[in-house]
Amino acid sequence: MASSTDRSTEPSVSDAVGDPVEPRWLDEDQQRSWRQYLEGTARFVEALGHDHDVHSAVSLGEYELLVRLSESPGRSVRMSVLADGLAQSRSRVTHTVHRMERRGLVRRTADADDRRGVHCVMTQQGYDLLVASAPAHVAAVRRLMVDVLTPEQLRVLGESMAAISEVCKHDHVL
Amino acid sequence: MASSTDRSTEPSVSDAVGDPVEPRWLDEDQQRSWRQYLEGTARFVEALGHDHDVHSAVSLGEYELLVRLSESPGRSVRMSVLADGLAQSRSRVTHTVHRMERRGLVRRTADADDRRGVHCVMTQQGYDLLVASAPAHVAAVRRLMVDVLTPEQLRVLGESMAAISEVCKHDHVL
């Protein structure tokens, strides 16, 4: 073993003739790209989160949640829709919303049709906080990503991650 | 406020004539790419982590740490080098190594030259676990990313994230 996601010349572990047992290691280019993605994403999320700590009263995750609410009619979104949209577990959203509710940024209301349902509603205070946070957020996203890449790079990045997103969505069920 | 990182047609918040006060919102393409990145990465990390839960005795983070150790002469790396390489805080590495040490995957030894230094050394048990985990890890990275993209897409993804990584490295200091 010498490299993370490992070399194409790795000796067979199983010596099996069949294929499913013998992993297809990554070649050098694939390896490099994969590691660049991993490190880049780690540093990016870290830097953007840090920026929120400094310039904003909401974390990146809370900001994203507020954005979803702001885009929805009535500034109200069902918990399950929030969870799906943010690609987070229901439990996580429950906890986050609970904390934000304590701070007066959101409220929870019952769903009239489905009595299991709960809506998360943004308060005026939450809206004001979103508006106040937006400029620094956009500036950071620009500085750390959008303005760093060429339009072409940014486009490919988005398309690639969208494709991965689809695969992961289905994979996750398995 | 209608969209996350916000629309180019957003009315001015400050109405100022100058530039630093007026944020440059993202245009539609930029916005889409940014969101695709955010959602794709969330789902990808989630799916890959889940895969480790199922197929491996180490989490993704622990796996990455073991990989670094396996690549280093003597299977030994200084804590600070680990932290830098993994783009994690020193504190986080300390805690992770502590947990892995309890499980017998690594040991800690003093640095001979710098008496502040501590080396993290992989045990045979840690190495065996890495070898056992590698095939499933590679398979998942392929299934969820490498095999999903064209070689060209993967290359651009890597290059883009490397550029972002550099910017974040310097930005983080500020």
Add this chain to the structure above:
DNA sequence: TCAAGCTCGTTGAAGATTCAACTTCATGCG
């Protein structure tokens, strides 16, 4: 109608991460 099986959302405990404070040691400079 009723039961089985699903979705929705919550809960609390366990686990992981962050943050600030602290100890120890190295280094540079007057």
Add this chain to the structure above:
DNA sequence: CGCATGAAGTTGAATCTTCAACGAGCTTGA
């Protein structure tokens, strides 16, 4: 030398996330 500064790691508390279990309500089909 002697002090200031800063780097390396650790610690413990606060915070956040995950996980499994649960209560409640919808839905389907016999």
